[in-house]
Amino acid sequence: MTVEKTMISKEVLQQYVGALEDWIPKDAAVAIAVGDCYVYYVAGLHDIRLKHGQAVQPGSIAEKVIQERCKVDTVMDATLFGVPxxxxxxxxxxxxEPAALVVVLPPNYHVLRHEPFRFITGKQxxxxxxxxxxxxxxxxxxxxKTWFYSDGEQFCTTTTxxxxxLRLPKTFLRVHRSYIVNISYIQRISRDFSSNLVLLLKDGTELPVSQTYMNDVRTALGF
Known part of the structure; x- marks a missing residue:
């Protein structure tokens, strides 16, 4: 890793963190790795004590993300950083350059998630x-604001x-920073003029799939 790559401005790095702010849990630690080292780290309530310029370790989440270019979601033991x-x-x-943004949370975070919603209350x-x-x-x-659509009607909800x-059933899939879709309402998947995926819903609505969620959508829908 060259000195130039490790000297990327904090403002530039924070732009990437800001792009994910809608789904980064409050008080999470955030790390960014590019190539073979970490170039950004902000500690949260659960601090793994990363340092600027620290090497990306074999077997780490950052290494897997950079090598495989896919989202990685897992619990890590204390081997790499001394804390799980x-x-x-x-x-x-x-x-x-291929890089990885890693959100760091307490090891029991995935267990603490609430039961999935069975209904949601909307306002008109x-x-x-x-x-x-x-x-x-x-x-x-x-x-x-957050809106949801049911039977051709639009409702407003206070839930972000x-x-x-964190609380929707597995039948729902995040496809874009601005959209979460019910898989059972997808009629077909096509591409637009820029070769980006587009979801056509049964009611005729078209939703774009962003590059960030492309692999997740392909994996979930099996194509």
């Missing part, structure tokens, strides 16, 4: 309606996409 932790790694590109004007979660076609983040990601 639960980590979620995302593949990113940093100035043209001054009325609230509890909707069975299976009847929701998709969720959308728009203009700093980040929190929904």
């Amino acid at each position: 932790y639960y980590g979620i790694g995302y593949p990113i590109d940093l100035r043209g 004007e001054d009325e609230w309606s509890p909707i069975s979660i299976e009847e929701v076609a998709y969720f959308e983040s728009l203009q700093k 996409l980040k929190d929904l990601s």
Whole structure:
């Protein structure tokens, strides 16, 4: 790793962290690795004491993300950093180089997640309606609010996409920073003029799949 790569400005690195803020849990530690070393680390409540310039260890989440270019979600023991932790790694590109953004949480975080939602209450004007979660076609983040769509109607909810990601059943799939879709409402998958994936829902709605979630969508849907 050259000195130039390790001297990437903190502002540039924070842009990548900011792009994921909708689904990074509060008080999580965040690390960014590019090539063979870490170039950014902000400690959270669960601190693994990473240092700027520290080498990426074999068997780490960062190494796997960089090599395989896929999201990694796993519990790590104390072998690498002296403390166990639960980590979620995302593949990113940093100035043209393959890189990894790793979210670090307590090792029991995945166990502490609440039971999946069975229904969600939405608001229309001054009325609230509890909707069975299976009847929701998709969720959308728009203009700093969260909306969901059921039976052709739009509802507003106070639950963020980040929190929904932790409590929705496995039949729901995050496909974009702004969208979570109910897989059972997908009619077909195609590509747009830029070769990006597009989901056509049964009600005619089209949802884009961002590059960040491309591998997740392919893995979940098996194509």
